[in-house]
Amino acid sequence: MSTLETTTSPADLPKPAKPSLKSLALRGSVWTVGTQLANNAMRLAGNMILTRLLFPEAFGLMLLVGVFTAGLQMFTDLGINQNIVQSERGDDPTFLNTAWTISVLRGVVLWLLACLLTWPYAMFYNEPKLLWLIPAVSFSSLIAGFASTRLATLNRKLALGRACMVDFVAQFACLVTTVCFALVYKSVWALVSGAIALHLTRTGMSHFILKGHKVRFAWDSDAARSLYRFGRWIFISTILTFMARQADKIMLGKLIDSELLGIYGIALIWALVPTELLQKVANQVAFPVFSRLKESPNGLSHDQAARVRRPLSILGGMICTVLIVGGDDLIHLLYDPRYADAGWMLQLLAIGIWFQMLGNNYAPAILALGRTKWLAAGHLSKFVFLLAAVPIGFHYGDIKGVLIGIAISEIAKYFVFAFALHRYRLSQVPEDLGYTLLIGLSAGLGFTLNHTFNWHPVTLAIVSITLALAFWAPFSMSVLRMIKNKNRFNKDGEIRR
Template sequence: MSSILGRMVSGSLWLSGARAITNALGFVSTIVLARLLLPADFGLVALGATVLAIITAVTEMSLSQALVHHPDPREDHFHTAWTLSAARGLLLALLMCVAARPLVWIYDEPRLELVIYAFAASVLIGGLGNPRQIMLTKELIFWQQFMLNVVGRLATVFTSIMVAIVWQSYWALIAGVIAGQVITTVLTYFVLPFRPRLGLKHAGELWSFSVWLTLGQAINTINWRFDQLLVGNILGKAALGFYSVGDNLAQMPTREATAPLTGTLFPALARIAHDPDRLRHAYHRAQALITFVALPVGIGFALVAKPLVLVAMGEKWLPAVPVIQALSAVFALITLGSMVQPLAMAKGHTKQLFRRDLQMFCIRLPIIIGGTVLFGLPGLIYSRVITGLLAAAVNMWLVRQLIRLSITDQVLANGRSLIAGAAMAAAVLWLQHALDTPAASVGWDQILAIAASVATGAVVYPGVAFGLWFMRGRPAGPESEALKIPAMIRGRRGDPEIGQKA
């Protein structure tokens, strides 16, 4: 267990660095582009991106996960994976080209046709990536992801900003996506050399693992992307721009703070899936630590959303603030059960993930449609909060089925974190009320409010969490795991195994 946890920490360091850099680049890019482009521009591109996400999910084959799960993939497995991926990319590009004209008619937006064609070219390029580089992930080695993520994001951000400065057109967003895709695909062949050839020898073997993931991904993406199509059709492109940008910003803090750990969880759990006790213990520890990290950043971002938007993006983006406030907190809370995905994949129970996704589709879609049609954007926000909390409950129930870890035990493992998060929120809200910053002022008042709120949260959350931990006699929990990480980092710096395998 200590060896695997050490590898997870080492991998998390690489992913943390990549996430820190790409997060900063993405945030800067969003701020710059938000000032250069209009909300309707973001809404137009969001329509194309949503169509791409849905069509991609419907044909997703989860080949990387199948290779990680396979005990000993051979060269023919990689040729099969490359052939399937390339064929899928070509099929996706053709489907998007066929769908372009009908979508123009549905949304009454002539510019959408060329946007769809551009995204079709992007997905075709992405299908040609090197599947062999996943072997490093299988061995819990993640330097390649650092390079791919950082260089790809640099290409995306640089291209988008340059095109926006010169032309101030929505094509800046699309050009950035294509540039990042081209650079990332080319770099995969420098990570681990591979000369692909056509072959389908192991197609059935890989498909047997990934078929349920594919079906689940299709249902899940339609479920979670349908709201953007709905907003674009009912409320207009400007509202979709506010919603899509707010949604993306709301996801960012929790995603970037926890991704270094969640990215290592599937390959780590897959290595011990044969041992139920170790698997249960490892999941319990990892989940509690992830929520311990997610709560302060997710709730904290919600608390500073309004002054941050005013300072960074300007008053024209204020309608995005309620989206950020509600969803940022929800994204942090749903980490209570969201780690069920790598857990079920590690055990090979992908069919149960599909059943979960189908259940959430039947529950979520009517709530989202009803909330949006009846109450507009505020109704959609409340619907997202309700369905997010329901999803967390369903995920925790599935964890109970997979490893016999009761829902009560799952909640209690995060009890101190939840109390500390509530205390932090109360303290920051009281401070903001005391400061009484003018709602629409842009300048040093808002910057002071942000700085004071962040400082208060940084003191209150760990103070309450560790205070409760000491009062309970320092039991095993996320606090003790967090204190072990610096020692693990020092211990892994000189690990020769990492250098040899990298």
């Protein structure tokens, strides 16, 4: 009996299916959220340790340094990483080399500008210590300019595991360096050393740990023009973003002393935790997803955009509810009495943070559509409102009035972003208003309970927060059901029914 033997060549074997866009987005979200939570936990733990080793004035000084360095970075932002994610040439070695060359040049220019502008800035605030602090901290921008484009490439491919690992290790290096320096010297220079350690670690790992294209100095005119065309509105938008985000700190730096400014900085650190967490997901997950869906046969639809944004809005609403109800108790529990005023500041900041998160949820779709001028318009509207709200609020309500004015300015930016996407039928204003009403009801109940009963503060805070979050239970369950549906998007980016 003869046996018929058949052989199958490797070419005939079925190729493993590529991960769906849905699974890539979920995997990226898990990595991003997990890493951001870990980074924030380290940062907050370090902050609590440092408040016991350093004085409030140190945090006020570093807040002024942070405003300066953030301003320089935003005033020279060309959207290089966003362009790598969004561009059709995002995997082209020539394009990547040109982008990296521009990034290095930008880092050098940033540090030189910092050295030139330090003196007038220090004289404006009458803080001689800034003359040495700013050039030292700004040196980290020079280091960051040499970071490899491999980080942006991983973001483009939604392969965020290794990129998140780099961020985690860099944050850990920052924490260890800062705390060790503070233990020995008990000086504001501990905060400076941490910033430099963070960027040294991140830049080094991007070159020696991550795999991918090995960048080198090069210049391609077509690539440079492409980067310029995409980045010109990013440039304008980031200038306005800086003015919108930092105007309160710039004006408060002249209105209040360094000690109270440092206490405000503590409240701001906690208020920014949910914002940075959800913005990280929006930038590293929602933006690449929207960019892919935009290129699908049917384009980016309202249903697709809503399904990506809805979990971010619900999670953001729950976090803001917790901060509004229990922010004061949180500060009193974790910090010594010198920082007690940060508690009520955190509660008021949480109101503005909610509208900021709603606007941030719209930004990835605007960016994916290439309508970056609307980002600039939104930040301009916020800045204009801040120019009036901060001095008027301070005149009538001191720093409490300022915080209320900040919240109003975030509402202005949100409606500009919503209008921009309404033209493409991608906005969700009714749903956003519903979530806002839910925050008002749940936080109002929790806040009332927290100030009515005479129980132990910790017990009362836990009960109040739990009851407030109960309002969000049906919405959180719907998000879980959505996540469990692994096949929400088909290969063309369309929603499966």
